[in-house]
Amino acid sequence: MQIRDTTAGYGLPTRIIHWLMAAAIIGMYVLGLWMVDLNYYSPYYRTAPDIHRSVGMLLLFLLLVRFAWRLSSSRTDDSELSPIERILAKVVHWGFYPLLLALMLSGYLMSTADGRPVEVFDWFSVPALIHDKGMEKTAGEIHEFLANLTMFVVLLHTLAALKHHFFDRSRILARMWTGSFKDQ
Amino acid sequence: MKLSRASLVLIAALLSAAPASAADYVIDTDKAHASINFRIKHLGFSWLTGRFDNFNGTFAFDDAKPEASKVSVEVDTNSINSNHAERDKHLRGKDFLDTDKFPSATFESTAVKLDGDKATITGNLTLHGVTKEITIDAKRVGGGADPWGGERQGFTGTTTLPLKDFGINYNLGPASQEVELALEIEGVRQ
Numbered sequence: 001m002q003i004r005d006t007t008a009g010y011g012l013p014t015r016i017i018h019w020l021m022a023a024a025i026i027g028m029y030v031l032g033l034w035m036v037d038l039n040y041y042s043p044y045y046r047t048a049p050d051i052h053r054s055v056g057m058l059l060l061f062l063l064l065v066r067f068a069w070r071l072s073s074s075r076t077d078d079s080e081l082s083p084i085e086r087i088l089a090k091v092v093h094w095g096f097y098p099l100l101l102a103l104m105l106s107g108y109l110m111s112t113a114d115g116r117p118v119e120v121f122d123w124f125s126v127p128a129l130i131h132d133k134g135m136e137k138t139a140g141e142i143h144e145f146l147a148n149l150t151m152f153v154v155l156l157h158t159l160a161a162l163k164h165h166f167f168d169r170s171r172i173l174a175r176m177w178t179g180s181f182k183d184q
Numbered sequence: 185m186k187l188s189r190a191s192l193v194l195i196a197a198l199l200s201a202a203p204a205s206a207a208d209y210v211i212d213t214d215k216a217h218a219s220i221n222f223r224i225k226h227l228g229f230s231w232l233t234g235r236f237d238n239f240n241g242t243f244a245f246d247d248a249k250p251e252a253s254k255v256s257v258e259v260d261t262n263s264i265n266s267n268h269a270e271r272d273k274h275l276r277g278k279d280f281l282d283t284d285k286f287p288s289a290t291f292e293s294t295a296v297k298l299d300g301d302k303a304t305i306t307g308n309l310t311l312h313g314v315t316k317e318i319t320i321d322a323k324r325v326g327g328g329a330d331p332w333g334g335e336r337q338g339f340t341g342t343t344t345l346p347l348k349d350f351g352i353n354y355n356l357g358p359a360s361q362e363v364e365l366a367l368e369i370e371g372v373r374q
Binding site: 137 | 263
């Protein structure tokens with residue numbers, strides 16, 4: 001079992017975190033869109049935002065872990081990319097970190113604007129750092145914009161991965177799923 | 185000099201429009217001696233209260249002729265505050281006040297009727313883009329010289345607004361169709 005990322009492919013921790021976050025982030029987008037239109041008498045009126053906030057805080061933690069892991073990992077081989085593809089891939093891959101960080105922080109600031117902590121399931125609570133009533137309006141607008149932007153970047157990232165897989169017949173997508181050649 | 189009939193009418197109009205002794209007051213939002221509060225039933229179980237933090241307004245008031253009083257208020261709908269950030273965000277949104285589209289609500293009085301020490305203020309409220317005539321049950325609390333060389337008058341008032349009348353149709357349940365407003369107004373004479 002491969003733990004560390006190598007130039008040939010991604011280790012197990014990277015792959016697990018990648019797909020876990022991919023599923024959670026897309027799921028959170030759908031959940032977010034759905035929950036804001038819920039009827040007041042819906043049984044999910046309270047639970048859907050509770051889950052959204054809880055998962056969001058766990059994702060924030062996971063993002064930081066992943067960033068530290070990424071910094072300490074060796075880079076995978078990108079020699080088969082064209083120079084322009086290499087630049088775009090770098091921008092998207094590294095851009096995801098500040099984008100997701102800002103997305104999650106804006107959600108946190110929106111929910112904690114009145115000084116209330118964010119409850120993560122019934123597990124623990126994250127206290128408010130900035131108590132600034134009224135901030136929820138700006139934070140909410142930023143959150144919505146960044147969520148849409150994130151989905152746009154996810155789409156670009158997905159299209160690029162599919163292009164490498166089906167048009168370039170490269171292992172760029174496969175190595176995020178099965179790891180390096182040696183693993184098989 | 186002979187005045188035409190039209191001139192006489194004009195002069196009469198000017199004379200009657202000239203303020204008898206009604207004084208103009210600015211509502212003391214600057215030092216927060218005024219508040220616009222609302223309450224609405226939650227599920228029919230309790231009262232939820234909140235307020236609009238930012239508004240401004242003026243009124244004209246004459247002790248000798250209270251029925252000539254006039255009041256005009258403009259409320260910043262974005263300043264809604266029910267002491268819960270996520271709820272306030274919802275209240276600003278499309279389900280309720282739609283503050284991006286309707287950032288202010290205004291009230292202009294059209295008539296004041298006295299009934300003992302109580303008054304009924306009729307006027308037009310524009311809220312959520314809908315203008316409707318409403319009546320406010322008002323009472324003078326007190327007034328006169330303040331300790332700092334100025335003059336103030338204070339009033340209290342209530343009114344009830346059916347949310348549907350103002351195009352706010354989000355269903356909060358049968359017990360929560362109306363919102364009550366409690367207005368506490370103190371004005372400083374200009």
